[in-house]
Each structure stands twice: as structure tokens, then as C-alpha cells.
Amino acid sequence: MAVDGARTQLIRIETDRRLGHEWDEWDGRPLPGGGDFSAPPGLFFGFAALTIALAMGILAAALYLLAPRLALLSATLPVVLGWGIAAVGGIACLWLALLLLSFYGSAALLPERLLERGPYLQVMNATSRVARFFGRRDWVEHAAIDVYNTLAERRGRRVKKGELLVLIPRCLSKETLDGVLAIAGRYEVPVFVATRGQLARRVIRERRPRAVVAVACERDMMTGLRDVAGKLPVLGLTMQLPNGPCRDAVVDLDVMDRWVRALAGAQ
Numbered sequence: 695m696a697v698d699g700a701r702t703q704l705i706r707i708e709t710d711r712r713l714g715h716e717w718d719e720w721d722g723r724p725l726p727g728g729g730d731f732s733a734p735p736g737l738f739f740g741f742a743a744l745t746i747a748l749a750m751g752i753l754a755a756a757l758y759l760l761a762p763r764l765a766l767l768s769a770t771l772p773v774v775l776g777w778g779i780a781a782v783g784g785i786a787c788l789w790l791a792l793l794l795l796s797f798y799g800s801a802a803l804l805p806e807r808l809l810e811r812g813p814y815l816q817v818m819n820a821t822s823r824v825a826r827f828f829g830r831r832d833w834v835e836h837a838a839i840d841v842y843n844t845l846a847e848r849r850g851r852r853v854k855k856g857e858l859l860v861l862i863p864r865c866l867s868k869e870t871l872d873g874v875l876a877i878a879g880r881y882e883v884p885v886f887v888a889t890r891g892q893l894a895r896r897v898i899r900e901r902r903p904r905a906v907v908a909v910a911c912e913r914d915m916m917t918g919l920r921d922v923a924g925k926l927p928v929l930g931l932t933m934q935l936p937n938g939p940c941r942d943a944v945v946d947l948d949v950m951d952r953w954v955r956a957l958a959g960a961q
């Protein structure tokens with residue numbers, strides 16, 4: 695308690711909230727929208743296009759500045775590199791168009807290694823960095839994860855009960871935790887509480903699942919998908935954080951039930 699003249703100010707120190715490092719800069723104020731960062735997929739696609747345009751612009755500017763020196767090595771080098779950058783830009787635009795058509799259409803136009811479990815993971819992370827600059831990080835990450843899940847779910851993957859792993863964070867509310875455990879019990883799939891990304895990776899290494907349903911906030915999910923989704927099929931369920939980060943998180947249990955049933959339900 696801090697005493698300031700006639701005014702007495704109570705400083706509340708939270709002892710039951712351990713912030714994940716992704717939330718280090720949280721100022722203690724309520725999160726916007728009550729901690730619900732739902733956003734339409736178009737937000738991700740807009741930022742992804744901006745990210746690709748920025749990357750191409752940076753490469754073109756670097757070539758423009760370095761061209762006189764490169765020309766000293768070989769007169770044709772700047773021209774060749776210019777065509778190389780144009781080709782990379784063309785391929786990136788074509789890939790983005792195929793991603794859009796795969797998402798809004800009814801069928802994936804590329805195999806998963808060239809789509810949601812391939813370049814998508816890098817584009818998603820680069821887009822998140824650009825979105826941070828505009829103060830839209832959590833919403834863009836939410837939209838990116840939704841797009842990823844839609845594409846991954848459509849693959850219609852199925853595994854045996856023992857081959858599916860449910861990973862949950864330590865911050866779920868009591869009701870949500872009970873709901874998650876009920877779903878896991880119904881479909882007889884193991885649940886692990888992964889307190890840190892490192893631990894989640896260890897559980898995956900040791901249990902060797904063939905698919906994972908992971909629960910986390912957008913920030914943690916981005917790192918998790920980047921590290922794991924390339925090696926293993928993952929569906930990532932994001933949460934609402936009505937009481938701020940890292941405590942009393944809530945998830946849509948209907949979505950979790952649908953995912954677990956589709957992956958490891960009736961065999």
C-alpha cells in the first residue's frame with residue numbers, strides 16, 4: 695500500500711497471474727474487445743499482400759542502391775538480379791492468388807506442403823511482424839490462424855485415438871478446463887498442459903502423435919504453428935482473454951469437440 699498525503703492509493707499486486715513472455719509488454723489494462731481478437735480472413739489477406747509488396751520493395755530498393763557497385767563486378771549482374779527479383783515477386787503473387795482461391799473456393803489448389811504447412815507458415819509470421827508495426831497484431835494473427843485452420847481442416851485427416859494429442863495452456867478458466875477434459879474423455883484422447891512452448895515441443899517429441907489439437911492465445915499459437923505445423927498436422931484453437939492475458943482464458947468448446955471428433959472420433 696502506498697500513502698500519498700491525504701490520499702491513500704491501493705496498489706494491487708497480482709500474484710496468481712504469470713505472464714507468458716509474449717505478453718511482457720502488457721500494461722495491465724483490460725484488453726480491447728474483452729480479449730476477443732476475432733477478425734475476418736480478409737484482414738490477413740490484406741496484410742499478407744502488403745507484406746509481400748513491402749518485401750519486394752525493399753529488395754528492389756536494395757538493388758537500386760547497390761547496382762552501381764554490382765555493375766563493377768559484371769555489367770549484366772544488376773539486370774540479372776532485377777529479373778530474379780521480378781520472378782520472385784511474380785511467384786509470390788501467384789502463390790497468394792492460389793491461396794485466396796483455395797480458401798474462398800471449395801478445394802485446395804496446392805498440396806499442404808506448398809500451402810498451409812509450407813510457405814504459409816513463413817508468410818503468416820512475416821505478416822504478423824508487419825501488423826505489429828500498425829498495432830493490429832492480435833487481430834491479424836487471429837485471422838491468419840483461422841485461414842490456416844480452414845485449409846488444414848479441409849484436408850480431412852483422420853488418425854487413431856492414441857495418435858492424437860490435445861495440448862492446452864495453463865491459463866484456461868476452470869469451466870473451460872472441465873469442458874476440455876470432458877471432450878478428451880469422450881473421445882479417449884490424452885491431454886497435456888504445456889506451460890511453455892519448449893515443454894510442448896518436448897511432449898510432442900516424446901509422445902510422437904500423428905496429429906495435434908493445440909489451444910493457445912494468438913501470440914503463442916503463432917510460434918507454436920511456426921515450430922510444429924511444418925512437421926506435424928496441427929489444428930490451432932485460439933482463446934478469448936476476458937480477464938487479460940494468461941488467466942481465465944475461454945475457448946469455443948463446440949469447435950474443439952468438432953475437431954477432436956473429426957480427427958479421432960468414430961473409428
Ligand code: SF4
Nearest residue numbers: 714863865910911940
Ligand atoms: S497461451 Fe495463455 S499462458 Fe500462454 S501466453 Fe497465451 S495467454 Fe499467456
